Amino acid sequence: MKAVVFKEEGKSNLLDVEVPKINKNQILLKVNSCGICGSDIKFEEGTSVKIDKGGNKRSMDYPMIIGHEFVGTVVEVGENVSDYEFGERLNVMPNLPCGQCYYCQIGHHEMCDNEKVLGYDYNGAFAEYIVVPERAIRLNGINKLSDKITSEEATFVEPVAVSINCQYKSDIRIGDIVLIIGAGPIGCINMQLAKFNRAKKVIVAEISDKRLELARKFCADVLINPLKVDVVEKVKDETKGYGVDKIILCCGSHEMQERSVYMVNKLGIINYFASLPHLKPEITINANLVHYKEIVITGTHNSTPLQNKLAYELIERGVINVKDLITDRFVLDDYYEAIKTAKSGKGMKVVINF
Numbered sequence: 001m002k003a004v005v006f007k008e009e010g011k012s013n014l015l016d017v018e019v020p021k022i023n024k025n026q027i028l029l030k031v032n033s034c035g036i037c038g039s040d041i042k043f044e045e046g047t048s049v050k051i052d053k054g055g056n057k058r059s060m061d062y063p064m065i066i067g068h069e070f071v072g073t074v075v076e077v078g079e080n081v082s083d084y085e086f087g088e089r090l091n092v093m094p095n096l097p098c099g100q101c102y103y104c105q106i107g108h109h110e111m112c113d114n115e116k117v118l119g120y121d122y123n124g125a126f127a128e129y130i131v132v133p134e135r136a137i138r139l140n141g142i143n144k145l146s147d148k149i150t151s152e153e154a155t156f157v158e159p160v161a162v163s164i165n166c167q168y169k170s171d172i173r174i175g176d177i178v179l180i181i182g183a184g185p186i187g188c189i190n191m192q193l194a195k196f197n198r199a200k201k202v203i204v205a206e207i208s209d210k211r212l213e214l215a216r217k218f219c220a221d222v223l224i225n226p227l228k229v230d231v232v233e234k235v236k237d238e239t240k241g242y243g244v245d246k247i248i249l250c251c252g253s254h255e256m257q258e259r260s261v262y263m264v265n266k267l268g269i270i271n272y273f274a275s276l277p278h279l280k281p282e283i284t285i286n287a288n289l290v291h292y293k294e295i296v297i298t299g300t301h302n303s304t305p306l307q308n309k310l311a312y313e314l315i316e317r318g319v320i321n322v323k324d325l326i327t328d329r330f331v332l333d334d335y336y337e338a339i340k341t342a343k344s345g346k347g348m349k350v351v352i353n354f
């Protein structure tokens, strides 16, 4: 089968490899669709940022096939596995917690100390076939697709699940004014979730006019291009001088992380959803504003099995529109063209179909 294989950091090749064999406790899928995630671009650039318990960079288990936002059709079921049948379409959560560590035991599976990740520790889905690991089956980290949802749409379950986690961590409530910085796929998903959570106004800041225009479609109330207007002033104008209740940063910008403390109101919450480049993770902020305004600064990077189920339901029910986020489609043979397109940021989501 064809597969995108990493032999070392930042070096992948589209190769012909053996179709994997499953053991009694696994499932084999034929991949239908796999979305390109920002982290896949980082793998290609050799700037992946997964960290271990101690905050150190965690190496990928080479050789490794990447790709984790996927849907596949069951072609083989291990004899110890029940509940899954030939021909069913499945979406599998990629970040698989252990269920045993301290964080899993207190219900924070997204913080698991021993998580295993598809496309990082297990082979991923930029390949014609993928093995569903035993851990995913044991955790029930799998969604069976109904005929109401396309495979392409269900590739968004993971980004929507992480965004749901972000909404929880940002404590989005009825009547909030929410500022979303960065209108890529994650920004557009969070806009929709904020409205679903009854935010009264969603302000979006984005430096690409094209993406800003797309954001209008996803219920943004106010659009700001920080290259054209002073974003801090404009946010003040839109909030009677108070600042917004919540800020979600969906782009890895040092400047915006630093300026966010000037745009949030007293008792507000700032969520650094996007990470910064791992070679320059430092910023300088006005800590006295955090002190006097009692601002909470948090982040989000993962999701739980429960949030994955919820994400699937919200997409299937049409609460979150992901279909209109797909701007570019490729086949696996054109993988490097697809990565280039995703990296250019000209469109929104790039999907590989098989």
Ligand SMILES: [Zn+2]
Pocket: 037, 038, 039, 068, 069, 158, 159
């Ligand atoms: Zn992803």
Ligand SMILES: [Zn+2]
Pocket: 097, 098, 099, 100, 101, 102, 103, 104, 111, 112, 113, 114, 115
């Ligand atoms: Zn754990």
